[in-house]
Amino acid sequence: MLVPILKQGDYLIASVQSELSDEDLLKLRDELVKRVGELRSRGVIIDVTALYVMDSFATRTLRAIAHMIRLRGAETIIVGIQPEVAFTMVQLGLKLEGVMTALDLEEGLAYLQTLHTSKRR
Amino acid sequence: MNKEETKKPTPESSDALLRELVDHFREKREILRQQWVQLMMGKGLLAGLTQEEIETESITIYDTCIVCLETGEYEGAQAYATRMAERGVLRGMTTEQIIGGLLTLRDVYGRSLFERYQHDMERLSAALDIYEPVANKILSVVALAFVEEREKVVRQQQEAIRELSTPVLQFRDKLLILPIIGLIDSLRARQLTEQLLRAIRANRARVVVMDITGVPSVDSKVANHLVQTVDASRLMGATVVVTGVSPEIAQTLVTLGVDLSKMNTVGDLQGGIEVADQLLGYKVSRTEPPATGLITSKEKVP
Amino acid sequence: MADEVRVSINSEYDIVTARLKGRDLAAKLGFSSTELVVIATAISEIARNIVQYAKHGEISMSIIQQGSRSGIIITARDKGPGIPNINLAMQDGYSTGGGLGLGLPGAKRLMDEFEVTSKVGSGTTVTMKKWLR
Structure with missing residues (x-):
């Protein structure tokens, strides 16, 4: 199951549509890290609303994606982690340290915008 | 114990004695039940119950106990105790009232057996052998039903307090x-x-x-x-x-x-x-300067 | 056991299948939405453990009844290399497979009961249970 990646202005939006296998996650990582440079994007939003399991592998991969994208000069925001999933992640000991999060796509976009306007000033 | 062992009644005679006991309690039902109610009243165990409730409940309990003795089965007593516990706990009846009532009934039954068999110690002892375990069992069934009901109510209340205590x-x-x-x-x-x-x-x-x-x-x-x-x-x-x-x-x-x-x-x-x-990103500020000074000065003008 | 579900684990794709089936079974029993995610995530962790260390194995899941309570029991079996030191493997952050080292201890935290038995050279069995509240 491939994750569609949309370009919207300065940002890239990857919205996960269904459960992902480990390989899908790694493909998403490679694709995002590649495109963020090609398209000169300043921010990436990964929407995980459709995921009901965020296990240690998924969390580790998402964190790696965020760190790699930062090295490529852009910010990553993970949006749409559901209450049940957030609850399970902290019980498991997963916190996504150093990665920005927002409630949903709308909030994520607003977050990126304030981030960039404040930087420009 | 050892003395009785040799004279222990055979199953047939113990069955016959059981029948005799059941018949005895049925025969004396009105007298014994009245006695029981009088005793409970004397001890203040019936506080909060109406005359009508006392009548119907005492009849039901009396008969239920005899059924337990007759059949050796306690489902009826258990079901009744649970129903009683549900009502009792809600109406604020104390455990003391319930257990006290049953202990009194136990005494009433026991004393009537003494009266009947006082001239035949052997038969009295055999009758008590049959009667006592049943009375004990009934007490424990009822006590358990009440404890369970209490626990259920406590759990429900804890749940409710939990919900109430963390409003978002x-x-x-x-x-x-x-x-x-x-x-x-x-x-x-x-x-x-x-x-x-x-x-x-x-x-x-x-x-x-x-x-x-x-x-x-x-x-x-x-x-x-x-x-x-x-x-x-x-x-x-x-x-x-x-x-x-x-x-x-x-x-x-x-x-x-x-x-x-x-x-x-x-x-x-x-x-x-x-x-x-x-x-x-909110800024909270007063929209007007404190009004009191203005009003007093205005009032002072005319 | 009428409701036993078995999923054989041979590749990382089977991890997704196992946790989906586990969630469906748990849903039948009436677990809350949070508990369904908790159970599915724990299954994901132990299934990945099989893929990572043993390559092949099987996960079986069924409903259990113990006295007045009921729950779900999940067993992961493999004939892989086994775990030489279970205490070490159950420690947070310990990993020989390049992971976060949260797999087994993490799954243990998510479930009510958790047990690992392993013999070096002949395989590992993980059994975990979650009771309905």
């Missing part, structure tokens, strides 16, 4: 307040976290002020739960500001070595709301 309040757009009052255990901490996370989604909250002024103490387990609540909220994009950490709790947390580096803490609820407003 929307204070402003995107700002929730979670005042926690009372002791927190693991179960409550878990429920509280689930409730807060759902409220964050429902209210699209960005900041949560968690006020623990009303929490008397925490242990390491609970402290970790609170840290988890903060972490989980952050995963959903909400920042948690913790307020009202008492000197005792502050000391506990530091002694336990709970990682507070990422916790956002402010002294009291008011300060927490101010910080939350800053985080949300």
